[in-house]
Amino acid sequence: MPVDASLVGRTYPPTRPYTVSEAKVRELAATTGADWDGGPVPPTFPIVLAFEAMNAFLEAEGVELARIVHGDQKFRYERPLRVGDVLTAALTVASVRSIGGNDVIGTTSEVRDVDGALVCATSATLVHRGAA
Amino acid sequence: MSAGTNLEVGAELVTQRYVVRRSDLVRYAGASGDLNPIHWSDRVATEVGLPGVIAHGMYTLALAARAVATWTGDAEVVELGAKFTAPVVVPDDDTGVEVEVAGTVASVEDGLATIKLTVTSSGQKVLGMPKAVVRA
Numbered sequence: 001m002p003v004d005a006s007l008v009g010r011t012y013p014p015t016r017p018y019t020v021s022e023a024k025v026r027e028l029a030a031t032t033g034a035d036w037d038g039g040p041v042p043p044t045f046p047i048v049l050a051f052e053a054m055n056a057f058l059e060a061e062g063v064e065l066a067r068i069v070h071g072d073q074k075f076r077y078e079r080p081l082r083v084g085d086v087l088t089a090a091l092t093v094a095s096v097r098s099i100g101g102n103d104v105i106g107t108t109s110e111v112r113d114v115d116g117a118l119v120c121a122t123s124a125t126l127v128h129r130g131a132a
Numbered sequence: 133m134s135a136g137t138n139l140e141v142g143a144e145l146v147t148q149r150y151v152v153r154r155s156d157l158v159r160y161a162g163a164s165g166d167l168n169p170i171h172w173s174d175r176v177a178t179e180v181g182l183p184g185v186i187a188h189g190m191y192t193l194a195l196a197a198r199a200v201a202t203w204t205g206d207a208e209v210v211e212l213g214a215k216f217t218a219p220v221v222v223p224d225d226d227t228g229v230e231v232e233v234a235g236t237v238a239s240v241e242d243g244l245a246t247i248k249l250t251v252t253s254s255g256q257k258v259l260g261m262p263k264a265v266v267r268a
Binding site: 123 | 150156159160163164165166167168169170176179180181182188189190191193194195197198201206208209210211212213214215216219260264
């Protein structure tokens with residue numbers, strides 16, 4: 001098992017600063033068929049940061065991404081994201097359980113702006129599938 | 133634009149339908165940075181025991197968020213989440229698969245409206261307890 005309970009409580013270093021750009025917001029909005037024209041940043045946007053934090057975590061622990069299935073994702077926003085925001089995400093391992101041959105990893109990630117203020121708190125459950 | 137007056141408790145929101153094709157998953161993979169091959173390679177997906185290439189859970193949630201934006205006139209979302217309970221299997225054809233997003237206003241209090249969502253594909257619920265809380 002590549003992920004074990006000794007990781008619970010560990011926080012990984014924050015991702016490098018990420019600048020929210022119009023081009024990226026438009027690109028992500030377009031994946032759902034929306035034509036973004038400067039309105040609110042879609043609420044699923046912080047996944048870009050959360051995903052980078054998750055990838056760094058999986059890499060650090062030697063977990064193969066293809067064995068990960070996303071179990072759930074929640075976002076709670078302190079304020080809307082804005083174009084021009086410079087953000088980082090830091091991931092903490094909240095729980096590790098073994099269920100039916102799969103490891104179920106609970107994570108939380110805090111997305112903060114350059115002043116260190118919390119913008120979005122997000123949690124994700126990652127299911128590491130054992131050998132099929 | 134604020135959520136306006138359509139967010140009354142019990143209001144049933146107009147079901148939104150989206151077609152998901154393989155090309156959408158490739159596009160989402162590139163845009164989001166989630167290059168997990170289970171979302172574009174049948175070989176890898178079946179190797180890890182999935183029925184085939186599946187949509188990113190976050191892509192399905194992004195479609196649900198788009199429905200919320202449509203219903204509320206782009207109201208500020210303060211909370212959004214779901215469990216990814218069943219995979220949305222996306223065939224390698226030109227038709228793709230449909231994802232349906234239905235919503236009901238469950239509560240309105242303290243300036244916040246909670247919208248309970250029902251997200252289905254091929255007649256099956258694919259998200260568990262999906263909900264959005266918006267500033268009403």
